Amino acid sequence: xxxxxxxxxxxxxxxxxxxxxxxxxxxxxxxxxxxxxxxxxxxxxxxxxxxxxxxxxxxxxxxxxxxxxxxxxxxxxxxxxxxxxxxxxxxxxxxxxxxxxxxxxxxxxxxxxxxxxxxxxxxxxxxxxxxxxxxxxxxxxxxxxxxxxxxxxxxxxxxxxxxxxxx
Amino acid sequence: xxxxxxxxxxxxxxxxxxxxxxxxxxxxxxxxxxxxxxxxxxxxxxxxxxxxxxxxxxxxxxxxxxxxxxxxxxxxxxxxxxxxxxxxxxxxxxxxxxxxxxxxxxxxxxxxxxxxxxxxxxxxxxxxxxxxxxxxxxxxxxxxxxxxxxxxxxxxxxxxxxxxxxxxxxxxxxxxxxxxxxxxxxxxxxxxxxxxxxxxxxxxxxxxxxxxxxxxxxxxxxxxxxxxxxxxxxxxxxxxxxxxxxxxxxxxxxxxxxxxxxxxxxxxxxxxxxxxxxxxxxxxxxxxxxxxxxxxxxxxxxxxxxxxxxxxxxxxxxxxxxxxxxxxxxxxxxxxxxxxxxxxxxxxxxxxxxxxxxxxxxxxxxxxxxxxxxxxxxxxxxxxxxxxxxxxxxxxxxxxxxxxxxxxxxxxxxxxxxxxxxxxxxxxxxxxxxxxxxxxxxxxxxxxxxxxxxxxxxxxxxxxxxxxxxxxxxxxxxxxxxxxxxxxxxxxxxxxxxxxxxxxxxxxxxxxxxxxxxxxxxxxxxxxxxxxxxxxxxxxxxxxxxxxxxxxxxxxxxxxxxxxxxx
Numbered sequence: 001x002x003x004x005x006x007x008x009x010x011x012x013x014x015x016x017x018x019x020x021x022x023x024x025x026x027x028x029x030x031x032x033x034x035x036x037x038x039x040x041x042x043x044x045x046x047x048x049x050x051x052x053x054x055x056x057x058x059x060x061x062x063x064x065x066x067x068x069x070x071x072x073x074x075x076x077x078x079x080x081x082x083x084x085x086x087x088x089x090x091x092x093x094x095x096x097x098x099x100x101x102x103x104x105x106x107x108x109x110x111x112x113x114x115x116x117x118x119x120x121x122x123x124x125x126x127x128x129x130x131x132x133x134x135x136x137x138x139x140x141x142x143x144x145x146x147x148x149x150x151x152x153x154x155x156x157x158x159x160x161x162x163x164x165x166x167x
Numbered sequence: 168x169x170x171x172x173x174x175x176x177x178x179x180x181x182x183x184x185x186x187x188x189x190x191x192x193x194x195x196x197x198x199x200x201x202x203x204x205x206x207x208x209x210x211x212x213x214x215x216x217x218x219x220x221x222x223x224x225x226x227x228x229x230x231x232x233x234x235x236x237x238x239x240x241x242x243x244x245x246x247x248x249x250x251x252x253x254x255x256x257x258x259x260x261x262x263x264x265x266x267x268x269x270x271x272x273x274x275x276x277x278x279x280x281x282x283x284x285x286x287x288x289x290x291x292x293x294x295x296x297x298x299x300x301x302x303x304x305x306x307x308x309x310x311x312x313x314x315x316x317x318x319x320x321x322x323x324x325x326x327x328x329x330x331x332x333x334x335x336x337x338x339x340x341x342x343x344x345x346x347x348x349x350x351x352x353x354x355x356x357x358x359x360x361x362x363x364x365x366x367x368x369x370x371x372x373x374x375x376x377x378x379x380x381x382x383x384x385x386x387x388x389x390x391x392x393x394x395x396x397x398x399x400x401x402x403x404x405x406x407x408x409x410x411x412x413x414x415x416x417x418x419x420x421x422x423x424x425x426x427x428x429x430x431x432x433x434x435x436x437x438x439x440x441x442x443x444x445x446x447x448x449x450x451x452x453x454x455x456x457x458x459x460x461x462x463x464x465x466x467x468x469x470x471x472x473x474x475x476x477x478x479x480x481x482x483x484x485x486x487x488x489x490x491x492x493x494x495x496x497x498x499x500x501x502x503x504x505x506x507x508x509x510x511x512x513x514x515x516x517x518x519x520x521x522x523x524x525x526x527x528x529x530x531x532x533x534x535x536x537x538x539x540x541x542x543x544x545x546x547x548x549x550x551x552x553x554x555x556x557x558x559x560x561x562x563x564x565x566x567x568x569x570x571x572x573x574x575x576x577x578x579x580x581x582x583x584x585x586x587x588x589x590x591x592x593x594x595x596x597x598x599x600x601x602x603x604x605x606x607x608x609x610x611x612x613x614x615x616x617x618x619x620x621x622x623x624x625x626x627x628x629x630x631x632x633x634x635x636x637x638x639x640x641x642x643x644x645x646x647x648x649x650x651x652x653x654x655x656x657x658x659x660x661x662x663x664x665x666x667x668x669x670x671x672x673x674x675x676x677x678x679x680x681x682x683x684x685x686x687x688x689x690x691x692x693x694x695x696x697x698x699x700x701x702x703x704x705x706x707x708x709x710x711x712x713x714x715x716x717x718x719x720x721x722x723x724x725x726x727x728x729x730x731x732x733x734x
Contacts, residue, residue: 033357035364035386036730037411037493040455044481044492047474062359078318079298079385080364083356109404112312112389113305114297133411133493 017155024068024094025147026056031067031091033084036074038101038133045136055143064090069146070123073133075103076116088123096150098142099125102132169247170194172214176249179209191427191667195237195250200261203253207238207264210249216240217555219264220248221696222274223681224282228308232256234284237681238264238271239668239696243555243571250668260285270558273704281306281391296384296733298322305392312392322382349377352715356385360463360719363729367706367718374714379707383733390734394693398659399425400500402693407494409695410731412455413448413674415485418498423579424669424680425500428662431634436625437502438581443618444497445580445671446611447484447515450522451477452674452726453562453604453611460601460723461533464542469529476518476525483514500660501635502628512619519612526605533601543598547709547721550595558701561676562603563725567595573672580671584621585614597717600724634660659688673698675726697731 032042045052052058061067064087076084088097099119102108105128107117119125126149129142173187173194183206185197198206210216220239227233232254241248253261263286265272275286276295283304286292294301298318303310355366364385370378390409394402406421407414419441426433433441458473481492487508489497497504533539549559551567564571572589574582590606592599628635632651641648664686670679676698683692702725710718 036388037408039363040411040493043455043459043474044478047478048471049475049478049482062357074364075386075388077385077387078315079321079387080356081318082321083385087357110388110393112392113310113315114387114389115315117315135492 018151020155021151021153025150027059028057028069028096028143028146028150029059029061029067030057030069030071031061031064031087032071032073033087034071034073035076035080036103038073038104041133041136042071042073042100042139045139050136050140052140052143055140055147057143064088065092067091068095070095070097071100072097072104072119073100075108075110076119077114078116079114081116081122084119085122094153096126096146097123098127098129098139098146100129100139100142101134102130105129108132169242169245169249171245172210172216172242172247172249175214176206176210179213180206190665191430193248193250193666193668195252195666197252197254200253200255200259203238203251204262204264204267206251207240207267210240210251211267214242215244216242216249217552218243218558219268219270219274220558220677220679221681221694222271222278223692223694223696224278224284224306225683225692226282226306226308230254234282236261236278236284239679239681243569243576246576248668255284257283260287262287263289265289268558269553269556270701270704273700274558277700280304283307294384296387298384305389308395312389312396354718356382360722362459362723362727363732365703365722365727365729365732367722369710369715369718371715374716376710376713376715376718379710379718381703381707383703383729386729386733388730388734390695391693394690396689398688399662399690400655400660402690403498403500404494404496407496408730409697409734410452410673410675410678410699410728411493412728413452414493414495415444415448415497416452416671416673417678418495419445419580420669420671420673420678421680422498422500423671424667424682425660425662427669428665428667428682428684429500429634429660430663431501431629431631433502433629434626435581436623437627439618439621440503440507440627441498441580442582442585443515443615444488444495446614446618447480449611449674450608451480453608454522456674456723456726457529457601457604460720460726461529461539463719463723464539466533466536466539469532472525472529476522479521480518483518484511487514499628499635501631502626506627507622512622515615515619519615522608522612526608530605540598542717542720543601543724544596545594546597546713546717547724548594548596549705549709553705554595557705559676559705560701561673561698562607563600563676563702565589566592566599566603568593573670573677577670585617587611587614597720597724661686661688662690668696670696675699675728675731676702695731695734697734699725699727699732703727703732 099105104119107115127142127146131138183202188195218241220241223237225235234255236253238251278284280294280296299322300318301316350371352369355361356364366382368380369376406417409417454473454477458470461469486492489495551569554564554567568591570589570591587610590603592603637648637651642652662684664684666683668681670677679696681694685691
């Protein structure tokens with residue numbers, strides 16, 4: 001990026017990709033797919049003490065059509081699988097996924113007949129957040145890391161992001 | 168428990184009572200399946216057992232009559248309880264009691280889902296926790312715990328609702344393009360107002376709900392199957408995640424249930440600390456419930472007021488106390504994991520004062536607020552009798568005007584030594600449920616202050632090598648300590664064979680653990696009696712005839728926590 005300060009019309013040059021991604025990364029609209037304990041910690045992250053709006057992600061939307069960050073917070077049971085897959089498919093590109101907590105990432109300590117052993121079995125995941133449940137600080141850290149990733153992505157979603165939903 | 172009920176049953180039914188048993192002070196009678204409705208009807212009508220607390224299945228693969236179904240009954244008026252048992256062979260069925268107690272409807276569905284015991288003449292015998300394509304019955308001992316089954320198509324509840332059935336406008340206009348068609352709307356399972364994964368299918372006429380049907384089980388995490396796969400102590404972290412908003416309460420009540428089966432009593436200091444942290448948990452639970460409910464009605468400011476108090480308690484008290492915010496894992500069978508930190512009393516007092524200010528502020532914003540009153544007064548009314556029949560306990564039952572509180576009714580952990588009032592409502596509507604919780608927070612604060620006054624130095628865990636882990640100095644310094652630690656960790660606490668129902672006042676109502684031990688280190692059966700489950704089973708009936716926006720306000724006020732509902 002270059003800024004011409006001596007020019008009276010004050011212009012700057014940058015790459016289109018960088019300018020667009022700069023806009024994208026500070027206006028992530030999360031869809032909290034909250035099912036369990038992690039959803040309560042997500043509420044804490046949104047509330048005024050931790051205040052997720054400092055990172056430009058406070059516009060929480062419960063419609064997949066309006067959001068670009070799927071935040072899977074909580075245990076996903078086999079009964080939830082078709083729903084989660086549908087919601088992911090309904091989101092418009094570009095879209096990102098954060099898997100919040102041990103249950104969403106690996107099934108956690110629920111290794112049993114009803115719990116999906118990690119959402120990456122059914123949808124692609126960008127960031128995994130450790131913790132059971134992760135603290136709000138942990139989630140914010142994942143958000144900041146995701147912003148870095150968004151900044152460095154291409155203008156159009158890369159081919160790997162279009163990978164088929166696994167099952 | 169009451170010997171009187173057993174005597175009364177004996178004189179009424181004579182030799183129909185197969186056997187009488189007493190385990191840890193809990194009386195149980197075994198009756199044949201066919202006389203079950205008569206026994207329960209008699210207990211309800213003649214012995215004023217108003218409530219069927221829970222229906223619990225237990226699997227004994229080695230017996231001919233493999234399944235045992237326990238009906239836990241309670242008389243609030245006479246302060247007594249009894250457990251009526253029925254033994255069922257595989258493939259046989261028993262008559263339903265859902266026409267006697269409304270709470271039996273969902274409870275029997277659960278037994279059917281997890282054990283495959285069929286209930287004759289049940290109005291709606293479908294799976295409730297597992298999905299509808301699930302094959303086999305998960306809690307049978309021969310079902311492998313790790314055998315998951317993918318669900319390909321979600322259940323269609325629309326088919327359940329008779330299309331246009333009972334609609335008052337559908338018949339008026341003939342023809343296919345009827346302008347007054349009822350509209351089916353699906354709420355959930357991913358919906359901002361459901362507070363967890365629930366699904367409600369409603370049939371609307373304009374904005375009025377004509378018929379509703381709800382579905383649960385989206386957060387079924389198999390607590391009970393996991394418990395059978397772990398030792399008694401290893402179950403403790405799983406209890407955190409039942410009602411994850413007030414995990415300390417779950418910890419303490421679970422520990423005291425197992426202690427009941429063990430026949431031990433924890434030291435004085437541990438009991439007082441348990442009461443203090445339980446009441447802190449209750450405050451947090453009520454704060455979250457009220458603020459989320461008010462957000463649903465549109466009052467966002469209160470959310471910030473209450474949530475900050477909760478954050479303060481978590482950061483300054485709970486996290487220093489047990490190292491984590493939500494999932495505390497604080498209590499231990501026979502005591503506590505560790506003692507209070509220095510400065511605990513001051514931190515608690517500081518936050519209680521903040522909380523009282525916040526309650527005043529929020530009450531000031533809503534108590535005479537026209538919008539709030541219009542949305543909540545006389546909305547979602549449930550009478551005391553209906554609430555009892557549905558198995559309501561806790562704030563939702565007290566909102567109807569009945570002062571049933573386990574802490575007063577059957578004191579545990581020394582609650583009889585504390586002075587506090589049990590707030591009750593008048594109408595059982597949404598406003599009463601919110602206001603009862605508001606007042607309960609003041610009472611909890613008073614209990615915490617009394618508890619802090621009572622605190623004296625002392626041990627926080629039982630001095631019993633077969634129950635409590637040895638102190639770390641002993642583990643690292645002596646062979647006996649190492650052996651003791653090793654045996655307790657690898658084999659688990661050897662709980663004597665028997666069964667006990669331990670219960671306490673959770674944040675939403677009576678939280679109970681029905682523990683069955685076969686003498687090994689692992690539970691044979693551990694059934695949770697979650698307060699939410701019976702409360703939510705009445706939801707369909709409450710909202711029918713109301714506006715759809717009221718349904719959201721009611722759902723918030725009955726405080727459904729999915730982790731506890733689906734387990």
